[in-house]
Amino acid sequence: xxxxxxxxxxxxxxxxxxxxxxSPRQLDPERVITRAKWMMEELAEFVNADSVYAQADSLTxxxxxxxxxxxxxxxxxxx
Numbered sequence: 073x074x075x076x077x078x079x080x081x082x083x084x085x086x087x088x089x090x091x092x093x094x095s096p097r098q099l100d101p102e103r104v105i106t107r108a109k110w111m112m113e114e115l116a117e118f119v120n121a122d123s124v125y126a127q128a129d130s131l132t133x134x135x136x137x138x139x140x141x142x143x144x145x146x147x148x149x150x151x
Contacts, residue, residue, distance in 0.1 A: 074150055077135075078143060085143050114137060118134070
């Protein structure tokens, strides 16, 4: 199931000309910081959410950024 979501995020990143790796690799420090900032922003939104909708929205975005990091690293989560 998680790998299906991974494949969809990979397809989106390819179409959006975002980084996609076909083999496992470590992200360089700049990309780690960029992705960490995006994820921290979503965590802060989750903490400050004032409705179930806002909480779900922030968690969905966080999940997208997490899967995007896996795609960029070339690692399927279920592997």
